[in-house]
Amino acid sequence: MDDNMLAQLVDLGFDITVAQLALEQTNGKGLDAAIEFIYSFSEPSKLSSQKSNSNVTPTPTPPSSQQEPSGIRRSNSKNKSTSFEPISPQVTHKVLKTSRKSVKESVDSNVSYEDNDTSLEYNDTDEDYDEDYYQDVDDYEFDIPIHDALPKSNTVIQASDIIHTALKEIEKISSITETTPSAATILLQHFQWNGNKLLERFYEDPERVITQAGIKKINEFHTGKNLSDDCMICGDSLDDSNGCYLSCKHYACKECWANYLRIKIQEGESIGICCLGFKCPNVVPDEFINRVIPENYNKFLERLAQTYVEKNPNMRWCPTPNCGNALKAESQAETTAQCSCGFRICFKCNQESHVPADCAQMKTWKKKCEDDSETANWINVNTQDCPKCQSAIEKNGGCNHMTCKKCKHEFCWVCLGNWIGHNKCNTYNREENSNKSDTKKQLERYLFYFHRYNTHEQSKKFETKLRTDAVNSMIDFQNRKDKRWIDVKYIEQSTEVLIQCRRTLKYTYVFGFYLPDGPEKNLFEYLQNDLERTTEKLSGLLEKMNESNSMDVKEITNLASTKLHHLLSGVEEGFLGH
Amino acid sequence: MSNPKYAKRLQKELLDLRNSPPTGILIDEAETFDRWVIGIEGMSGTIYQGERFKLQFRFNSSYPLDPPEVIFIGNVPVHPHIYSNGHICLSILYDNWSPALTVSSICLSILSMLSSCTEKTRPADDSFYIARAVGKSPKDTRWMFHDDKV
Ligand SMILES: [Zn+2]
Ligand SMILES: [Zn+2]
Ligand SMILES: [Zn+2]
Ligand SMILES: [Zn+2]
Ligand SMILES: [Zn+2]
């Protein structure tokens, strides 16, 4: 490698490792080629360092003949680009688009932010934060604002609000169209919950709207009739106090019907609950439900209202237990949405957001993990021995930079290597494992990735607790007079960023597992390692949170955001995308 | 059985089974309302002709609103929808359960499932499934139902 060129690149402000990679990849074709290479896999502004006032002009990514397949646009950015991002034809295994703000940042970890106006620019799409920040902090000009690691383009709606809104809409439509609540819900669903459009059409031609939505005549039913048959469920005789049936004449007593309907509603059914007869397709009318279980009728209506989320392609329930919020994206094309509880969801597969891995990779990966669960079980996630003094160490935090309490040895929890001089533990070493049989090699390779995937998940769990603590201490602080909200807000934001990094790191190991070896993977692993190290640093700082390290925390938080962004845009654009 | 209302139903089912058992179905054990063992016999003219199998029924307090847990015990028939641990992949036992179904109608469904089979094979995922289902109830499995016709 040409040391002279390397020196020049470093002088221009490029990170030495990036520069080395660029020179390797361009086979020393010259300085321009190397620079062009660097710009071609990353947004120009991201790689030029602060200190560089160089005259290097960013090479724009050349237009490509191939366009983005599904017409997904990047949104949520003021400098919204309407042009399509090019995709390298060779990169077949992945191109995942997420909406993301443009970042003007530096990769140089030594950069100081004091006079850095670009870090403020970063905030320009984050209205919420800007307001809070600028209202309250005239005397905090030296402070560092914290960026969101990942953008949020969805709205979060509280569960109670949704039900309330939807119920009102159902009631309105039901009374105007003179239909049952179920029928009104079906009508609304037919019009994607656009009540005005529905009514417009309804006034034009009521019959047609009703038929098109597939609303049938209400079935005849009885809820108290003396019958010669017994209840088909419990065998009780049926009289005028308890004999219930629909037009299909599946006779049962009121109590059995009530138990049956309660279970159905409990299970989340609302529209189209069928008769209890075996394979009987007869739908139970709303009024029948109201008569049989009047005390549960409101619950039934709530279930109807819930379809407002379930049948809306732009909405998802937050999967966090007991959260109950709904997430509404601007369009169906959105790939992720973020809940106020911290959960980030993949809009396509409804699992935890798994960028940079795509949904198909996740499916294969999860299948593999299930199949190999026995083999992977030996990985004991929370206890290991100190590699130096062998004393058992229990992990109780997210940070993987461990210090043995007994012998003070510092080591990496993931690879058990010495922390001093530890700089790369994300690359699976083929050579080291080359003397083993193929199956053994394959298994070890899988375990290598699985172990890291798992460790980041474990860390994320600890760190999610950290975030909850942060939110609690914010409430605490608000009640005390000696601190202002703004003084502690950053802890929540930092833990938030930390969790984003952790989650992404977890899934980088899925992405990496399926990424073929080659220059692209080298670049990916470089960025992954970079993010990993910054994340551990942030995690360590946040665990030892105190008043004096707040500036460090903020700096490292922003640095982690930046690294995260680099990694994801690298993946998004293809590392060697031309 | 803790629910007296539904104990009555089981009592009635038991009586019906005793008095007029369908062809090929026999009560082996029905001392309690928690667990019954019902013997079924492969119908003549089918590949299971003359073979005897035992079905174990476990009822919880919500039966018949909740389906019973039904598995083969002892000699498990070799069938593409029956795992060697006795678990049965049949939708009416899980998702398509209806409280209108009875022990007798379940036995008949299982007999008909046996009768329509033309080749004695285990499910393709048998060893994989039974390894994961150790100590579990088939009701805890999220079944992807095979073609119900076979
Ligand atoms: Zn009854
Ligand atoms: Zn019916
Ligand atoms: Zn949530
Ligand atoms: Zn997905
Ligand atoms: Zn030690």
Ligand SMILES: [Zn+2]
């Ligand atoms: Zn390591």
